[in-house]
Amino acid sequence: MSSEQRLIERVGRAFSCRAPGDLHVGIGDDAAVIRASRSADWVITTDAFIENVHFHFRGHPPKDAGYKALARATSDLAAKGAQPRFFLMNLALSRAGTGKWLDDFLAGMSEAARRFGLVLIGGDTTRSEYVAVNLTVLGSIAPGRSVLRSGARPGDAIFVSGTLGEATLGLRLMTLPSASRTRWKPLLQRHLRPEPRLKLGQALTRGGSASAMIDISDGLSTDLTHVCEASAVGARIYASQIPKVEVPPGLSRLKIDALQLALHGGDDYELLFTVPKRHADKVARAFRREPVRMIGSITREKKIVLVDAAGKSSPLTSQGWDPFR
Amino acid sequence: MSSEQRLIERVGRAFSCRAPGDLHVGIGDDAAVIRASRSADWVITTDAFIENVHFHFRGHPPKDAGYKALARATSDLAAKGAQPRFFLMNLALSRAGTGKWLDDFLAGMSEAARRFGLVLIGGDTTRSEYVAVNLTVLGSIAPGRSVLRSGARPGDAIFVSGTLGEATLGLRLMTLPSASRTRWKPLLQRHLRPEPRLKLGQALTRGGSASAMIDISDGLSTDLTHVCEASAVGARIYASQIPKVEVPPGLSRLKIDALQLALHGGDDYELLFTVPKRHADKVARAFRREPVRMIGSITREKKIVLVDAAGKSSPLTSQGWDPFR
Numbered sequence: 001m002s003s004e005q006r007l008i009e010r011v012g013r014a015f016s017c018r019a020p021g022d023l024h025v026g027i028g029d030d031a032a033v034i035r036a037s038r039s040a041d042w043v044i045t046t047d048a049f050i051e052n053v054h055f056h057f058r059g060h061p062p063k064d065a066g067y068k069a070l071a072r073a074t075s076d077l078a079a080k081g082a083q084p085r086f087f088l089m090n091l092a093l094s095r096a097g098t099g100k101w102l103d104d105f106l107a108g109m110s111e112a113a114r115r116f117g118l119v120l121i122g123g124d125t126t127r128s129e130y131v132a133v134n135l136t137v138l139g140s141i142a143p144g145r146s147v148l149r150s151g152a153r154p155g156d157a158i159f160v161s162g163t164l165g166e167a168t169l170g171l172r173l174m175t176l177p178s179a180s181r182t183r184w185k186p187l188l189q190r191h192l193r194p195e196p197r198l199k200l201g202q203a204l205t206r207g208g209s210a211s212a213m214i215d216i217s218d219g220l221s222t223d224l225t226h227v228c229e230a231s232a233v234g235a236r237i238y239a240s241q242i243p244k245v246e247v248p249p250g251l252s253r254l255k256i257d258a259l260q261l262a263l264h265g266g267d268d269y270e271l272l273f274t275v276p277k278r279h280a281d282k283v284a285r286a287f288r289r290e291p292v293r294m295i296g297s298i299t300r301e302k303k304i305v306l307v308d309a310a311g312k313s314s315p316l317t318s319q320g321w322d323p324f325r
Numbered sequence: 326m327s328s329e330q331r332l333i334e335r336v337g338r339a340f341s342c343r344a345p346g347d348l349h350v351g352i353g354d355d356a357a358v359i360r361a362s363r364s365a366d367w368v369i370t371t372d373a374f375i376e377n378v379h380f381h382f383r384g385h386p387p388k389d390a391g392y393k394a395l396a397r398a399t400s401d402l403a404a405k406g407a408q409p410r411f412f413l414m415n416l417a418l419s420r421a422g423t424g425k426w427l428d429d430f431l432a433g434m435s436e437a438a439r440r441f442g443l444v445l446i447g448g449d450t451t452r453s454e455y456v457a458v459n460l461t462v463l464g465s466i467a468p469g470r471s472v473l474r475s476g477a478r479p480g481d482a483i484f485v486s487g488t489l490g491e492a493t494l495g496l497r498l499m500t501l502p503s504a505s506r507t508r509w510k511p512l513l514q515r516h517l518r519p520e521p522r523l524k525l526g527q528a529l530t531r532g533g534s535a536s537a538m539i540d541i542s543d544g545l546s547t548d549l550t551h552v553c554e555a556s557a558v559g560a561r562i563y564a565s566q567i568p569k570v571e572v573p574p575g576l577s578r579l580k581i582d583a584l585q586l587a588l589h590g591g592d593d594y595e596l597l598f599t600v601p602k603r604h605a606d607k608v609a610r611a612f613r614r615e616p617v618r619m620i621g622s623i624t625r626e627k628k629i630v631l632v633d634a635a636g637k638s639s640p641l642t643s644q645g646w647d648p649f650r
Binding site: 004007008010011012014015017019020023026027029031032034036037038039040042044045046047048050052053054085086088089090091092093098102103106107109110113114119120121122123124125126127128129130132134136138323324 | 329332333335336337339340342344345348350351352354356357359361362363364365367369370371372373375377378379410411413414415416417418423427428431432434435438439444445446447448449450451452453454455457459461463648649
């Protein structure tokens, strides 16, 4: 269990109480789910975006920072298959953060809000030494349809969307001189402007075939661990099946190991989901136009195993993002 | 208009869009109100509690800090007359903030959660240089019953609950040596452990007599300005009617002007509400066991006037809490 996971459990213990009847999912998943009416559940999640932790005031273009802050938070709705509806924003602003930077930041976030279908309904503003943005995002979904972290069962097939490690490669490119950065713009964009997989999450939820789902924000090794811990299962995944970032020949001097980035790099906001074996082929067919790949299966034994190209198995430990490690 | 108000308008403009049909109240009030079903509206609000802005890591007992963080956020639900239900917490923690301090902080917040009827349903944790706690609180209310800032009309009577200025006096006492602090514990408590006026807010909402309501978090002069600006009206209030903090004789050396504290001191979390003239007597009678006082009336002319004990009028400007002044 990661340091952050232990901290979350400590918080949960401090507030332990009987869950009310209309609380469908509480603390410990990507988002909480409340039974709001007979026709809809509300999915609600909150996310921090903090200067020098998640972005740099000078290093990151403010428009991209605003876009990314909301995209990150919205990705948790994608992982539940919810339709984004409303958001609230707490803005703690440094003196420099109230000027032109703020206008650009808001413009980028506004672009993301329109794209995802989110309406700002409230918030709070305060002065602070560093910029800190706290977002709460609400979505809706048909009652009981949200997919949890905890539903994976032995034998289920494990799928991921997209290509993993691209965002971390983009982050590495941020350290290059700006002239050479322009050349690698598409890769940089994956770091600067992630896209939550809203449509895929909604389609999987409507289809009813996914047994568990999470967004890959901390890295495959860490987020697969979250699913396995919540579901009390293990997993076996195949290195050759993992959709890895393609490192362009022009960047070979960076000596990047694509598999390591794909396994442990965070910030991709792709979806990791499991599907009962009998539906696996159907899902693979249904999403053949989407970038969806089967990478392994859920096991009864509670450990995560990586099988390399030569067929050799080794334990895979969680080495993704953990702010408290 | 305050600097903070201007900032909020700037944020609102960046995200301007048509409000969806189920959004009853959006940005700009104490809380947003969503029509969740035929039998309930959801009231949702978010609040930041930041080290060195809202509390001091060493100066404030951690249990009290945890209690107050949640009480402040819940006060916005009181101002809408809502029943507290759920909350989410983003914890940004410094290295020192993950130790014993955190256990005490969580214990104090857990006490508040039980008292207010709030269940923790989610959140986020991250590392930061300073402790920053961002809370999102959800409550429910019968559809269409929430009272807004914008409903005050000329002729309405203005009421406040409790005694104003006590929390700010308590804050002043925090600077005394700890031995003499013990002597003034009840006053200190008003600063350390504010109590949101949940029952009063709910009773006023059920009764249907309040035309506008706000919680006094920034100070009477500032929060009355918020109501007047949102309602496009003015106000006339009487210094002799304002329930002022009683400064004990033992503290006379602090040279505290009780009226100034009552007018501009924040952090009291009392309710300020307006009532149509024809209902004013009824409300005064109905709440005669509550500490509720009529302090003046709403005027057509858009300015706020304070009438002193000798009957002399002077303009009252907003001098309460404004983080961006």
